[in-house]
Amino acid sequence: MKHRSLQEPTFLILTALAAGPQHGYGIIGDVERISDGRVRLRAGTLYAALDRLTSDGLAAIDREDVVEGRLRRYYRLTDPGASRLAAEAEHLRHNAETATARLRLAGGPA
Amino acid sequence: MNPLEHRLRRWLRLYPIDQREEILGVLLATAGPGRERPSPRDAADLVGGAVRVRLNREIRSLSSPIWRDAFAVLSLVTTLLLFTGVIDLLRDYNGHYSLVQPPPAPVWPMWAPWIIVAVLSVRGLRRTAAGLAWAAALSQLPWLAVSAGGSAFEAPFVYDHLFWFGLAVIAAAALSVSDGLRRALPLLGRWRVAALAIGVGGFAYVVTGIGQRPPRGSVVALNLTEQAPLDPRWLFTLAPTVLIIAAVVRLRTAYGRRAAAVLVPSLAPLLCSLTLWLAPPDAPAVVIVDFRLIGPVAVVLLIGATAVSHVRERRRSTS
Numbered sequence: 001m002k003h004r005s006l007q008e009p010t011f012l013i014l015t016a017l018a019a020g021p022q023h024g025y026g027i028i029g030d031v032e033r034i035s036d037g038r039v040r041l042r043a044g045t046l047y048a049a050l051d052r053l054t055s056d057g058l059a060a061i062d063r064e065d066v067v068e069g070r071l072r073r074y075y076r077l078t079d080p081g082a083s084r085l086a087a088e089a090e091h092l093r094h095n096a097e098t099a100t101a102r103l104r105l106a107g108g109p110a
Numbered sequence: 111m112n113p114l115e116h117r118l119r120r121w122l123r124l125y126p127i128d129q130r131e132e133i134l135g136v137l138l139a140t141a142g143p144g145r146e147r148p149s150p151r152d153a154a155d156l157v158g159g160a161v162r163v164r165l166n167r168e169i170r171s172l173s174s175p176i177w178r179d180a181f182a183v184l185s186l187v188t189t190l191l192l193f194t195g196v197i198d199l200l201r202d203y204n205g206h207y208s209l210v211q212p213p214p215a216p217v218w219p220m221w222a223p224w225i226i227v228a229v230l231s232v233r234g235l236r237r238t239a240a241g242l243a244w245a246a247a248l249s250q251l252p253w254l255a256v257s258a259g260g261s262a263f264e265a266p267f268v269y270d271h272l273f274w275f276g277l278a279v280i281a282a283a284a285l286s287v288s289d290g291l292r293r294a295l296p297l298l299g300r301w302r303v304a305a306l307a308i309g310v311g312g313f314a315y316v317v318t319g320i321g322q323r324p325p326r327g328s329v330v331a332l333n334l335t336e337q338a339p340l341d342p343r344w345l346f347t348l349a350p351t352v353l354i355i356a357a358v359v360r361l362r363t364a365y366g367r368r369a370a371a372v373l374v375p376s377l378a379p380l381l382c383s384l385t386l387w388l389a390p391p392d393a394p395a396v397v398i399v400d401f402r403l404i405g406p407v408a409v410v411l412l413i414g415a416t417a418v419s420h421v422r423e424r425r426r427s428t429s
Contacts, residue, residue, distance in 0.1 A: 024132060024133070024135070024136040025135070025136050025139045025140065028136065028140065042151070042152060042155040042156075042159075043133050043136045043137050043140070043152070043155065043156065043159070044133075044152075044155035044156040044157070044158055044159025044160065045155055045158070045159055046136070046159075047125070047129055047132075047133050047136075047159055047163065048158070048159040048160075048162035048163050048166070051129070051162075051163045051166055051167070052162075052166050055166060055167075055170055070131065070134070070135040070138075071131040071132050071135060072132070072135060073132050
């Protein structure tokens with residue numbers, strides 16, 4: 001089945017979860033690191049994306065902790081989520097290689 | 111509780127209850143020191159996120175019993191309102207005086223089947239009722255085309271008549287995706303059904319003008335292009351409409367809120383034409399008339415999405 005391309009924040013959230021289960025605050029920090037500080041997720045954007053990813057079966061709740069009286073929920077990448085992330089990474093790699101090759105042919109900055 | 115937490119908790123009421131504590135923890139952890147309120151960007155992001163979460167969950171719940179019940183209530187109201195066409199046919203046309211323009215077109219096949227539809231639906235013959243309802247709704251199309259003489263959607267009268275066509279399509283669609291009147295009647299209970307019947311009766315009364323004499327001895331119908339500003343007669347139509355909505359809307363129940371969300375846009379053409387009566391005579395009536403059909407179209411699209419959701423659910427359960 002053909003899927004629509006993932007939006008960058010969604011792609012980065014799945015990438016963050018590929019390293020292991022993480023809670024919301026951890027994901028925000030990890031996404032900032034992965035994107036070299038370019039993407040800084042806000043809570044509303046993060047939880048809207050996590051809600052969609054869990055209902056689509058691409059991510060799932062791993063466990064819940066209570067730290068200093070506050071609920072902390074950990075999310076993990078599911079098998080369909082890992083497959084989807086791999087397919088998207090491959091798609092992006094292919095596009096990037098094509099763009100680089102064409103720029104080389106044109107004598108561009110690549 | 112510090113001022114920031116207090117304010118954040120208020121914003122987080124926009125979110126489903128299961129997400130609030132978790133998001134609060136993240137917001138407090140990412141907030142800068144000494145901050146007493148969320149920044150405008152954070153607040154905008156919270157609102158945008160809440161809208162997306164709510165929409166996502168609502169779309170996924172379209173095939174749930176809650177939405178089925180909401181559509182059952184919608185099917186009851188719209189089917190009863192379509193009885194107006196039958197009542198209109200049964201009375202003498204001489205001196206006909208309607209406060210709602212246009213009244214239902216005097217064509218039997220468009221309206222008579224709705225009585226049978228209601229009986230079938232009450233008896234639980236869901237598919238037969240829905241099939242007949244679709245036939246009755248679509249029977250309006252030839253009339254719309256013929257009476258407009260080939261320019262169906264340009265003639266003002268035919269365009270206004272789309273309110274009745276829209277009502278019939280919504281009724282047929284709602285009967286197709288719910289258990290119809292059989293479910294709606296016990297769901298509302300005796301008193302609410304009685305209030306609804308009075309509201310629909312009142313609506314039929316102003317539409318068909320039963321027992322009314324035209325004011326000042328002449329047949330004067332309110333015309334969308336020649337508005338009488340602050341005309342008190344709009345109250346006669348507003349009162350039954352409000353009673354109909356109040357009778358079926360139960361905002362404390364999940365299905366009741368959803369019933370309100372689909373019922374109000376379904377009646378939007380009527381409500382909009384009421385507001386038109388208050389508009390100055392040189393108001394751009396055509397623009398508002400165009401706009402008022404968005405409500406019924408949105409409801410039909412939502413019911414279409416629900417039907418798709420039902421089919422997907424069924425395929426998933428059989429595979």
